[in-house]
Structure formats: C-alpha cells, structure tokens
Amino acid sequence: AAVLAWTYLYTNLRYRLSLRHYTSAFASTKPQPPPHIPYTVPFLGSALQFLTRRPGEYWPHLFKTHPRSTGACTILLGGQTTHLLFSPSAILALFKARGPTRDGFNQDILEKCMGIKRREALRYYALKEGADDTGLTPLQQQERINDQYLLKTSAVDEMTSKFTEVLRAELETELTGGDDEIKEVGLYAWLQEHMFKASTTAFMGSRILEIYPELREEFFDFDRVMLSLLMGIPKFIIPDAHEVRTKVLDGMERFHLKIDEERKGKVVDPDGDINWEPTFGSRANRARQVYYERRGLETRTRAGLDLGMLFGLSSNAIPASGWMLMHILDPNGDKTLLGRVMDELVTARSQDGSVDIATLCALPLLHSIFHETLRLYVDVFVTRQLKDDIVVPLDDGKRRLLLKKSGVVIAPSWLGSRDETRWLDPPPDVFYAERFMRVDQDTGRQAFTTSGTAGKFFPFGGGKTICPGRVFAKQEVLGSVAMVLLSFDFEFVEFLNEQGKSTERFPGLREGYSGSGVIAMDGDMSVRMRRRKR
Numbered sequence: 001a002a003v004l005a006w007t008y009l010y011t012n013l014r015y016r017l018s019l020r021h022y023t024s025a026f027a028s029t030k031p032q033p034p035p036h037i038p039y040t041v042p043f044l045g046s047a048l049q050f051l052t053r054r055p056g057e058y059w060p061h062l063f064k065t066h067p068r069s070t071g072a073c074t075i076l077l078g079g080q081t082t083h084l085l086f087s088p089s090a091i092l093a094l095f096k097a098r099g100p101t102r103d104g105f106n107q108d109i110l111e112k113c114m115g116i117k118r119r120e121a122l123r124y125y126a127l128k129e130g131a132d133d134t135g136l137t138p139l140q141q142q143e144r145i146n147d148q149y150l151l152k153t154s155a156v157d158e159m160t161s162k163f164t165e166v167l168r169a170e171l172e173t174e175l176t177g178g179d180d181e182i183k184e185v186g187l188y189a190w191l192q193e194h195m196f197k198a199s200t201t202a203f204m205g206s207r208i209l210e211i212y213p214e215l216r217e218e219f220f221d222f223d224r225v226m227l228s229l230l231m232g233i234p235k236f237i238i239p240d241a242h243e244v245r246t247k248v249l250d251g252m253e254r255f256h257l258k259i260d261e262e263r264k265g266k267v268v269d270p271d272g273d274i275n276w277e278p279t280f281g282s283r284a285n286r287a288r289q290v291y292y293e294r295r296g297l298e299t300r301t302r303a304g305l306d307l308g309m310l311f312g313l314s315s316n317a318i319p320a321s322g323w324m325l326m327h328i329l330d331p332n333g334d335k336t337l338l339g340r341v342m343d344e345l346v347t348a349r350s351q352d353g354s355v356d357i358a359t360l361c362a363l364p365l366l367h368s369i370f371h372e373t374l375r376l377y378v379d380v381f382v383t384r385q386l387k388d389d390i391v392v393p394l395d396d397g398k399r400r401l402l403l404k405k406s407g408v409v410i411a412p413s414w415l416g417s418r419d420e421t422r423w424l425d426p427p428p429d430v431f432y433a434e435r436f437m438r439v440d441q442d443t444g445r446q447a448f449t450t451s452g453t454a455g456k457f458f459p460f461g462g463g464k465t466i467c468p469g470r471v472f473a474k475q476e477v478l479g480s481v482a483m484v485l486l487s488f489d490f491e492f493v494e495f496l497n498e499q500g501k502s503t504e505r506f507p508g509l510r511e512g513y514s515g516s517g518v519i520a521m522d523g524d525m526s527v528r529m530r531r532r533k534r
C-alpha cells in the first residue's frame with residue numbers, strides 16, 4: 001500500500017509541475033517533454049485504462065483530467081514510456097522525420113501475434129546486414145518488394161484485374177435460376193465469403209484454398225484474437241487465442257509443406273512474363289517467397305509471415321467494403337443515396353459487364369463514401385520507436401515538443417478522425433456520405449477533396465512506412481462495392497445482432513482492443529437479393 005500511495009503522490013506531483021511548466025510562457029522558447037500522466041501501480045502505469053475493450057473509450061477518460069489543448073502526453077504502458085500525440089502539426093512532423101521507425105513494433109507483431117521465434121524474426125528483418133549477391137541489403141530487398149510489386153501502378157493493376165476476375169466469377173455463381181430467384185442473406189457474412197476468396201486468390205494464388213479450404217473461417221477466428229496476442233497477455237489467461245493461432249498456422253504450414261513437396265522450392269520468377277499463377281499468385285507474393293528462401297527461413301516462419309500478410313490483405317479492406325455497402329443500403333439513412341451512387345456506378349460499367357476501375361476511382365461520391373467509411377471505422381495506433389531525441393512543433397506554431405529517445409510514440413487515428421472541431425455539421429459520429437465533397441469553384445460541380453485534413457485523417461498511417469497496400473486496398477474496396485451493387489438489387493429485411501438475432505439498430509463497433517485498423521461490426525444486415533436487371 002505504501003508503494004502504491006507513494007507512486008500515486010509522486011506521479012501526481014510530477015504531472016502538476018510539468019503541466020504548469022509546459023503551458024508557461026517559458027515553454028515557447030525551449031522544447032518541452034509532454035506531461036506524464038500520473039498512475040498508481042509501478043511498471044503497469046496506465047496500461048489497464050489504455051487497453052479498453054471498447055474502441056475509443058480511453059480518450060474521454062484521458063481528457064477528463066488532461067487538457068487536450070496540450071497536443072500530447074506521455075503514459076507508462078507496462079514499463080514502456082509511450083508518447084501519445086494528438087496535435088496534427090506534431091503528427092505530421094513525426095511522419096516526416098527520418099529517424100523514428102516501426103522496427104520494434106514489427107518485430108513484436110511477428111513474435112507475439114504470428115508466433116515466430118525471435119531468432120527467425122531477426123533473420124527475416126536482418127536490419128543490420130549488408131548487401132548480399134543481389135547488391136541490396138535485406139532491408140532494401142523488403143522495400144523493393146513493396147515499391148515494385150505492391151505500389152507500382154502496373155503491379156497493382158494486375159492484382160486488381162485478377163481480383164475482379166475472381167470476384168466476378170464468384171458473383172456469377174449466385175442466383176443463377178433467373179430473374180425471379182430471391183435469396184435472403186446476412187449481407188456482410190455473404191460479402192466476406194466472396195471477397196476473401198477473391199483477394200486471397202489474387203494475392204496468394206488458388207492452391208492455398210484447395211489445400212487449406214477452412215482458411216477463411218480459421219483466419220477470421222484468428223483476426224478476433226490478434227490484438228490480445230499483441231498485448232502479450234500470457235497463454236494461461238487466453239488459452240483459446242493461442243489455440244486459434246496454432247490452428248491457422250498449422251494450416252498455412254501444411255500448404256507450404258505440400259507445395260514444397262510438389263515444386264521443391266521453385267517459385268515462378270516475379271519479374272518474368274507471368275502476372276499470376278496458381279501456386280503463389282501475384283508477383284508481390286512470389287517476390288516474398290523468393291525472399292523467404294534467400295533468408296533460409298523455416299517453414300513455420302514462412303507460414304507466420306504469410307499469416308501476417310493475409311492480415312494486412314483481409315482484415316481491413318473486407319470490413320471497410322461491408323461498412324460501405326451497409327451505409328449505402330441503410331433504410332434509415334439518406335433515401336436518395338443508393339440512387340445517386342448507382343447513377344455514378346453505371347458510368348463505370350463496361351460493355352462486357354465488368355467494371356472499369358480507372359473510372360470508378362474518379363467517381364466523387366463513391367470516393368467520398370470510401371473516405372467517410374475509413375474516417376468512421378479505422379482505429380489505428382500508428383506506432384514509431386525513437387532511436388534519437390526528436391523535436392516536433394505543436395499547433396500554435398510557437399511551442400515545441402521534445403520526445404526523448406528510447407520511447408515509443410503513438411499517433412492514434414481515432415482522435416483526429418472524430419475531432420469535433422474539424423468534422424462539423426453533421427457531427428463526427430454521424431456517417432455523412434458527402435463529407436469529403438466540395439463544389440469545385442471552376443466547374444461548379446461536386447468534387448472529391450481531402451483538403452484541410454492533414455495530420456487529422458491518416459487511415460493508412462504516414463511517412464516512409466505508410467501502408468504499402470493502400471492503392472490496391474482502394475481499388476479492391478471500390479471494385480467490390482461497385483460489382484455487388486451492379487449485379488444485384490437488395491431489399492432490406494432487418495438488422496441482426498452479433499448472435500444473428502433481429503435488432504432495431506444499425507450494426508455498431510465490435511468490442512475489442514483499439515488500434516488494429518478497420519473495426520469489425522457487431523452485427524449484420526439481413527437482405528433479400530435478386531439479380532439486377534440491366
């Protein structure tokens with residue numbers, strides 16, 4: 001009790017003094033460290049309050065005692081000094097700084113979430129190794145994979161084209177009995193099944209689902225527990241989470257062993273003429289497999305790394321498409337929205353019934369809805385490790401923050417995306433399809449814009465480690481929403497809660513730790529669907 005009382009008194013006093021100093025006139029001449037939030041339990045610090053199971057719940061709790069106008073604070077999280085930034089100027093400066101990295105966080109994800117041994121994770125990243133016979137260091141090889149195969153326009157176009165081809169074939173298997181056939185489905189559950197097949201096949205090839213047909217179900221079980229694993233909660237407290245991970249890793253490993261038996265490690269050249277092939281799919285995935293081989297990684301490690309990639313691929317774009325479709329079809333939302341979206345979508349339909357992705361990507365209302373979906377439902381902690389001290393500006397243009405080396409910095413997307421001073425009329429917790437549209441002064445027409453959102457809206461992170469899948473993600477989401485709406489008519493039946501029972505309300509945010517990306521929904525929308533007449 002004495003230790004707790006002393007810790008409480010000491011950290012409170014420290015906070016009061018630092019806050020006074022931080023907000024004084026003196027602070028405008030010398031960079032100041034952020035005020036350190038008081039706590040009672042040594043080492044644990046603010047961990048219990050911070051790790052809430054409801055997205056966004058920590059912030060009102062924090063701002064009850066700590067003024068938001070400070071733009072930042074420091075908390076202790078299980079022994080780790082962690083700076084939380086909520087000043088847009090400071091966040092932008094963090095993204096621009098060359099020093100801060102994701103290295104420690106990436107290493108944690110591989111070990112704690114994907115169950116990869118430390119030795120193997122270090123061998124994968126090999127951050128300190130020099131160039132090998134490719135002339136590049138391992139780090140440069142990883143960067144090249146992202147630049148060449150995930151971000152280059154030609155590579156993204158190839159992946160999107162395979163994705164839409166598979167999704168189209170999937171959608172064609174539905175309602176084949178003629179115009180009058182009707183089917184009742186949970187919209188999100190239905191979409192998830194088809195999108196998962198299309199995105200996994202486009203990126204990873206078709207063999208993985210043949211060898212491991214339970215992948216979708218077992219992956220989404222893993223997706224639910226991923227953050228509890230990242231928090232490092234011991235196995236005896238969350239045995240189910242560990243079991244779920246073992247199951248999915250066993251399946252992914254089975255795939256690798258089978259392929260190895262068939263092909264003896266041969267991977268179709270990612271730089272050759274072949275865009276996509278069944279065993280490893282896209283150029284991006286083939287380049288990853290070549291890298292695994294060069295690094296001499298164990299099969300179990302390869303399974304874990306593929307699971308990590310599958311997480312990037314499926315855990316955000318699929319729920320984002322679900323939220324988008326549900327808002328467009330929401331019977332309690334704007335009654336004109338579906339009609340206006342359809343007016344845009346038909347302009348992107350080609351003669352053969354496919355959709356033209358370039359046209360889709362230029363549709364202002366569709367784009368605005370996509371961004372509004374990301375604003376409302378992405379909840380990420382963009383995390384960086386400080387190897388040196390850095391100084392970043394605060395919004396008043398006078399004061400500066402000093403962030404000391406060896407700390408971790410988190411820029412939480414939630415605060416900027418739901419800032420009541422930025423997102424007005426309607427307020428930030430309301431879905432507003434036209435939120436990212438303005439009248440273009442030259443043409444007088446509605447145009448899509450993100451102006452004025454820098455440092456407040458960063459669903460894909462920022463700086464040199466910004467999400468490398470963002471271009472593909474956008475095409476995948478817009479393509480899916482368009483293909484689904486152009487193929488079927490939907491009639492609302494009822495909302496469903498997490499147990500699949502009828503409920504009055506539009507699905508909300510599913511309970512779970514904050515910070516991992518697009519928040520899953522805690523229900524679904526039951527719809528009657530029929531094939532759409534052209």
Ligand code: HEM
Binds near residue numbers: 383462467469
């Ligand atoms: C709506 C969809 C998506 C969202 C909101 C999203 C968001 C993010 C965010 C916030 C990060 C961390 C960036 C940072 O630290 O600055 C990230 C990293 C990453 N994302 Fe995405 N992502 C999406 C889709 C995708 C897709 C489709 C792929 C794969 C094709 C992908 C692959 C990755 C990878 C590999 C990383 C790790 C990069 C690294 O370690 O440097 N993401 N994503």
